[in-house]
Amino acid sequence: MKLLIARRLRAAIALAAPLAAGLALQPACQDDDDECVVDADCPEGAICDSITDECEQGCRLDEDCRSGLICERDECVQGCRSDSDCGEGNFCSPISDKCIECSPGLANCPCAAGDACSGVLVCQAGICRYPPGDDTPTCGDDVCSPGEECPDDCGGGPVCGDGLCAPGEACAFDCMPTCPNRPLGMAPFGPSPFQCGAPGPVTLALMSDINEFWGSDLVACVCGADNPLGPYCLGNAGASSTLNQAFGYIYFDPNKLADLQATAGGSLLAPAWLLAHEAGHNVQAIHGLSSPWTIYLELSADCLAGYFIGWLACQGEINEFDVQGTMMAVCSGQDSAQTPWFDPKAHGSCQNRVDSTVGGMSAFFAGHPPEEACAP
Numbered sequence: 115m116k117l118l119i120a121r122r123l124r125a126a127i128a129l130a131a132p133l134a135a136g137l138a139l140q141p142a143c144q145d146d147d148d149e150c151v152v153d154a155d156c157p158e159g160a161i162c163d164s165i166t167d168e169c170e171q172g173c174r175l176d177e178d179c180r181s182g183l184i185c186e187r188d189e190c191v192q193g194c195r196s197d198s199d200c201g202e203g204n205f206c207s208p209i210s211d212k213c214i215e216c217s218p219g220l221a222n223c224p225c226a227a228g229d230a231c232s233g234v235l236v237c238q239a240g241i242c243r244y245p246p247g248d249d250t251p252t253c254g255d256d257v258c259s260p261g262e263e264c265p266d267d268c269g270g271g272p273v274c275g276d277g278l279c280a281p282g283e284a285c286a287f288d289c290m291p292t293c294p295n296r297p298l299g300m301a302p303f304g305p306s307p308f309q310c311g312a313p314g315p316v317t318l319a320l321m322s323d324i325n326e327f328w329g330s331d332l333v334a335c336v337c338g339a340d341n342p343l344g345p346y347c348l349g350n351a352g353a354s355s356t357l358n359q360a361f362g363y364i365y366f367d368p369n370k371l372a373d374l375q376a377t378a379g380g381s382l383l384a385p386a387w388l389l390a391h392e393a394g395h396n397v398q399a400i401h402g403l404s405s406p407w408t409i410y411l412e413l414s415a416d417c418l419a420g421y422f423i424g425w426l427a428c429q430g431e432i433n434e435f436d437v438q439g440t441m442m443a444v445c446s447g448q449d450s451a452q453t454p455w456f457d458p459k460a461h462g463s464c465q466n467r468v469d470s471t472v473g474g475m476s477a478f479f480a481g482h483p484p485e486e487a488c489a490p
């Protein structure tokens with residue numbers, strides 16, 4: 115389902131692009147060397163910018179780069195895709211995407227049947243591996259496990275960005291798997307206490323991404339006439355931030371999701387943000403995050419939505435167009451100028467809400483735990 119959002123986002127972008135071009139009143143005649151509709155129209159090492167319809171240097175996938183290069187945050191950088199890129203006897207580190215020289219018996223290094231692998235490793239299918247079910251070594255535990263890529267555990271110094279996790283090192287990509295998810299096992303306790311209409315396929319796809327990230331089974335419901343947010347939740351969505359009967363459910367007005375998508379220039383990231391904000395209220399319940407002031411709970415939910423968006427960005431599923439459009443949609447949900455910050459319905463100003471969302475994204479990339487980074 116992850117790919118589905120990517121594909122749909124691209125489709126939304128492709129639809130929006132001609133509109134943007136039309137609005138810019140571009141001259142009818144121009145140099146079309148760089149003009150493009152899809153990435154495939156551009157030469158190797160370039161992708162099609164959906165806003166300008168011109169080829170620009172960059173990549174979305176490893177395959178967009180020359181061989182010997184990989185795609186990292188939209189840029190082609192030195193790196194390996196598989197062991198075959200690294201020459202005889204070396205392997206491509208799944209952590210750093212860099213070639214690592216193999217020594218006999220080390221983890222992920224080649225072995226022949228009957229060869230001894232270090233420690234608990236076993237020679238399986240020509241590679242020294244951890245036996246199934248055995249945990250991979252823990253960086254920073256002062257134990258130098260066989261094949262461990264942690265300098266301080268094994269007598270070296272920490273280096274950020276080398277794909278090696280050293281104790282106390284705070285580099286997200288050195289100290290955790292790329293784009294880690296945060297499984298919480300959230301799910302409803304029982305049947306929905308209010309009417310629960312079936313969401314459409316796009317909403318289900320967005321929920322699937324949210325559930326994949328949080329390792330959960332949250333359920334989205336189209337609001338019915340009996341919803342406490344108001345009949346059919348007109349223009350609104352809601353979820354419980356306490357462990358009550360409504361926990362695990364996200365109630366929404368489908369028109370609200372469509373409005374947000376329109377405000378974001380067609381990007382599905384905007385409705386995903388709102389659903390992720392509501393999922394954030396469930397995360398608050400699980401972690402016991404609370405505040406006497408509504409606005410702090412709401413900004414915390416915005417932050418948790420941003421945290422999820424960081425994960426999408428990390429995987430290259432969204433681009434600047436999506437993020438910028440979504441920030442406009444986030445702003446559209448700001449309080450009116452007359453709403454005091456302590457109002458029980460306060461959600462925050464445009465600036466408050468954008469800051470919280472961006473703060474959540476940064477926290478994801480810094481590797482901070484969501485319940486700390488987004489505490490109200």
Ligand SMILES: [Zn+2]
Nearest residue numbers: 391395412415
């Ligand atoms: Zn909320």
